[in-house]
Amino acid sequence: MKGDLILRVMAKLLIPFILLFALYVQFHGDFGPGGGFQAGVILAAAMVFYAVIFGLDNARRALPDWLVETMVAAGVLLYLMVGFAGLFLGGNFLDYFVLDSDPVSGQHRGIFWVEAGVAITVSGVMLKIFYMFAGRGTEEE
Amino acid sequence: METLIVNALLTFMVVAVVVLARTRNLFAVIVLSGIYSFLMATAMVALDAVDVGMTEAAVGAGISTVLLLGALHLCKSEEAKPAHRPWLPLAVTAATGLVLVYGTWDLPAFSDPEAPIHKHVAPRYLQDGPRETGVPNVVTAVLASYRGYDTLGETTVVFTAGAGIIALLRRRRRKEEKEGQ
Secondary structure, X not given: OOOOHHHHHHHHHHHHHHHHHHHHHHHOOOOOOOOHHHHHHHHHHHHHHHHHHXXXXXXXXXXXXXXXXXXXXXXXXXXXXXXXXXXXXXXXXXXXXXXXXXXXXXXXXXHXXXXXXXXXXXXXXXHHHHHHHHHHHHHHO | OHHHHHHHHHHHHHHHHHHHHHOOEHHHHXXXXXXXXXXXXXXXXXXXXXXXXXXXXXXXXXXXXXXXHHHHOOOOOEOOOOOOOOHHHHHHHHHHHXXXXXXXXXXXXXXXXXXXXXXXOHHHHHHHHHHHHOOOOHHHHHHHHHOHHHHHHHHHHHHHHHHHHHHHHHHHHHHHHHHHO
């Protein structure tokens, strides 16, 4: 699809807004519908869209394999670190009340980092699966 | 009006599934399953479950359609003729479906405020959630804070799926490289 001018122009127009929407879903999840999982899959869908229109090699250049693989593990580790932070600060595992002097802003902080962890892992896994599946046919030929 | 929209969407979904089952061209099947997912996502939005709608649109209609297209790239585009008659599987599926429909008769009516699920912990979340977490969206408060363990488990499941795919597909590639040398 690399030669299709209309698709290329439309993709260039749409992808920034899809990425922006993913960030909106991520950071507005406290107030509206959405959260880490939704933001992660929208982010991955934007990258998949980019790869479908501009080719897998370009997508791999924009978001290299080592980064995606790091994201797969980094999100879960971030989530666990929030849990252990609660332990070290004198609370229970995944206890957000102790993360800040004010319990409510501690909750805010905990939810923010936990959602960030979910988004990182989900987008990493979705992209990694896509890279793996899409890379199969081209390597064997 | 909402009931009408949902019923129209469900009717379209039934049409999509019937056509999907009868089509032999796999490309058409993949496009139809994408259409089915989009209809499902729209039905979710009509039922006020926007979170689920977004996930279904991005994963069901978007990413999994692309993954299936990638799989189609590796195989023939026509489904092989089935080796045996479909009557036994059809009977099993129909019987299971009938049992499931029979099971829904005992469920409380849709959005019934007296249903047990709305009587257990939900009132506490709704009453104390905004005060305790300061997050207006109760879904986020429950997912990330009250049910933080469950969400950690879910994230670990997603991580395991990714790790499994990496382990399965990358090993094969290395083997081929070795054979090539």
